[in-house]
Amino acid sequence: MSEQHDEGYDEWIDAIDRGEGYALECSNGHGSLPPRRLCPECGDADLEKRALPDSGTLDTYTTIHVATPAFTEDAPYTVAIADFGLARLTGQLRGVEDPEVGMRLAVGVEERKTEDEPLLVFRPA
Amino acid sequence: MTGVRIAGTGHTHFGQFPERTGRDLFAEASAGAIEGAGVEREDIEALFYGNFMGELAEDQGHQGPLMAEMAGVRAPATRFESACASSGVAVREAVKNIRNGEADAILVGGAERMTNLGTAGATKALSIAADELFEIRAGMNFPGAYALMAQAYFSEYGGDREDLAHIAVKNHENALENESAQYQRAITVEDVLEAPPVAEPLGLYDACPITDGASAMVLVSDDFAEREGIDAPVSITGTGQGSDRMALADREYLARTPAATAAAEEAYADAGIGSDDIEVAEVHDCFTIAEVLAIESLGFFEPGEGIGAARAGETTRDGSIPINLSGGLKAKGHPVGATGTSQIVELASVLSGEHVNSDAVPDARIGLTHNAGGTVASTTVHILEVRS
Numbered sequence: 317m318s319e320q321h322d323e324g325y326d327e328w329i330d331a332i333d334r335g336e337g338y339a340l341e342c343s344n345g346h347g348s349l350p351p352r353r354l355c356p357e358c359g360d361a362d363l364e365k366r367a368l369p370d371s372g373t374l375d376t377y378t379t380i381h382v383a384t385p386a387f388t389e390d391a392p393y394t395v396a397i398a399d400f401g402l403a404r405l406t407g408q409l410r411g412v413e414d415p416e417v418g419m420r421l422a423v424g425v426e427e428r429k430t431e432d433e434p435l436l437v438f439r440p441a
Numbered sequence: 442m443t444g445v446r447i448a449g450t451g452h453t454h455f456g457q458f459p460e461r462t463g464r465d466l467f468a469e470a471s472a473g474a475i476e477g478a479g480v481e482r483e484d485i486e487a488l489f490y491g492n493f494m495g496e497l498a499e500d501q502g503h504q505g506p507l508m509a510e511m512a513g514v515r516a517p518a519t520r521f522e523s524a525c526a527s528s529g530v531a532v533r534e535a536v537k538n539i540r541n542g543e544a545d546a547i548l549v550g551g552a553e554r555m556t557n558l559g560t561a562g563a564t565k566a567l568s569i570a571a572d573e574l575f576e577i578r579a580g581m582n583f584p585g586a587y588a589l590m591a592q593a594y595f596s597e598y599g600g601d602r603e604d605l606a607h608i609a610v611k612n613h614e615n616a617l618e619n620e621s622a623q624y625q626r627a628i629t630v631e632d633v634l635e636a637p638p639v640a641e642p643l644g645l646y647d648a649c650p651i652t653d654g655a656s657a658m659v660l661v662s663d664d665f666a667e668r669e670g671i672d673a674p675v676s677i678t679g680t681g682q683g684s685d686r687m688a689l690a691d692r693e694y695l696a697r698t699p700a701a702t703a704a705a706e707e708a709y710a711d712a713g714i715g716s717d718d719i720e721v722a723e724v725h726d727c728f729t730i731a732e733v734l735a736i737e738s739l740g741f742f743e744p745g746e747g748i749g750a751a752r753a754g755e756t757t758r759d760g761s762i763p764i765n766l767s768g769g770l771k772a773k774g775h776p777v778g779a780t781g782t783s784q785i786v787e788l789a790s791v792l793s794g795e796h797v798n799s800d801a802v803p804d805a806r807i808g809l810t811h812n813a814g815g816t817v818a819s820t821t822v823h824i825l826e827v828r829s
């Protein structure tokens with residue numbers, strides 16, 4: 317793990333790792349991810365943590381072959397965007413040979429090869 | 442409110458010049474613009490300059506005054522950074538300053554040195570236009586982001602890699618005779634389909650190259666042009682800018698670019714025209730799918746119909762609305778900070794009859810440029826018109 321602490325984000329990804337992932341919801345029902353002081357849609361400052369559902373759905377994905385230096389050992393790998401209701405998450409998709417848009421996915425935190433940093437990972441739910 | 446005219450333009454060759462400094466690239470482009478305009482350097486009242494990755498490529502921040510020095514201009518100088526839309530934003534601010542009477546003559550342009558970083562280094566540098574916490578840490582990079590948009594587009598509207606390949610083929614063909622272009626060579630649909638994958642469904646030939654280069658213009662007020670006897674037939678008559686949520690995942694639509702629509706609507710209203718009036722356009726085709734999203738967002742095609750436009754010949758040089766007669770980012774190259782001004786330099790040349798591809802649109806009087814940053818979280822649109 318890097319020495320740098322990113323307040324708000326680090327606590328959030330730790331919570332995902334424990335299976336206690338959350339999004340923020342404003343009083344008008346808009347979702348967002350931390351750190352936030354205001355709802356990015358309406359500016360409401362009343363943000364509450366809401367548990368993410370156990371699974372989301374696959375919206376889009378790509379298998380990346382040409383990586384940045386931080387991911388060269390991981391390539392090829394698949395990046396996906398999945399819809400978890402209040403928020404969409406961006407992570408890597410593992411354990412799926414032929415992804416299908418709409419398939420149900422669970423989210424967790426796993427290791428990656430190139431660097432010792434936490435990685436958001438989707439697997440079939 | 443005064444009009445704004447393009448008095449002179451300058452452009453380096455776009456290509457791989459890893460040994461050339463960013464400052465030398467901009468020195469060449471700015472000299473071309475100032476000499477082409479026939480404006481005295483002491484009459485230039487500001488430099489607005491676009492650059493994205495100077496800190497990463499050359500350990501060089503604070504490039505405004507440096508580039509003014511290289512251009513021989515002693516005037517307030519400011520660098521603009523909006524990822525790949527950096528010089529588009531610089532142009533917009535120059536237009537606003539001239540219109541509101543702050544200045545009569547402004548040097549505007551941009552430069553980027555990239556190939557000295559190598560492919561992995563440049564890919565990393567480009568990736569920082571995305572959201573660091575939520576996208577970069579997931580391994581998303583610039584090709585990956587557009588691949589996510591392409592896959593979302595295919596899911597929502599249909600289309601396939603072959604449709605996209607026709608865009609690459611078209612833009613390479615347009616660049617064949619363009620001396621400024623990085624690639625002056627034809628490719629085939631098969632070449633595109635058989636190229637190694639970069640981020641599926643996008644392959645190497647769906648992507649613009651990594652490019653070194655610079656571009657510049659001198660913009661002047663109508664009064665200044667008249668007073669100084671400057672021959673400047675092309676005016677910038679509309680400007681617009683749009684922003685969107687930073688991360689792709691936070692957008693309502695993964696296969697649309699509403700920031701471009703907002704920028705276009707503002708620019709059309711500013712110029713008093715509509716999308717139907719545009720006869721030729723330079724759009725930000727950093728990847729083939731980006732051209733599709735652009736021509737739909739700008740109102741040239743309905744959502745879902747842009748994908749087939751190149752294949753059907755609607756956007757080729759003989760089509761109803763030729764797109765990227767310069768070769769676009771795809772074949773002309775994409776030195777990020779230089780691209781926004783380069784698009785306007787090329788389009789002004791097309792409209793004034795001086796471009797190698799002007800004969801494709803001999804009667805065109807109104808054109809548009811679309812310059813996008815990141816996954817289109819920033820967009821500027823400009824309208825150019827030939828004024829008699």
Ligand SMILES: [Zn+2]
Pocket residue numbers: 342343344345346355356357358359360
């Ligand atoms: Zn809200």
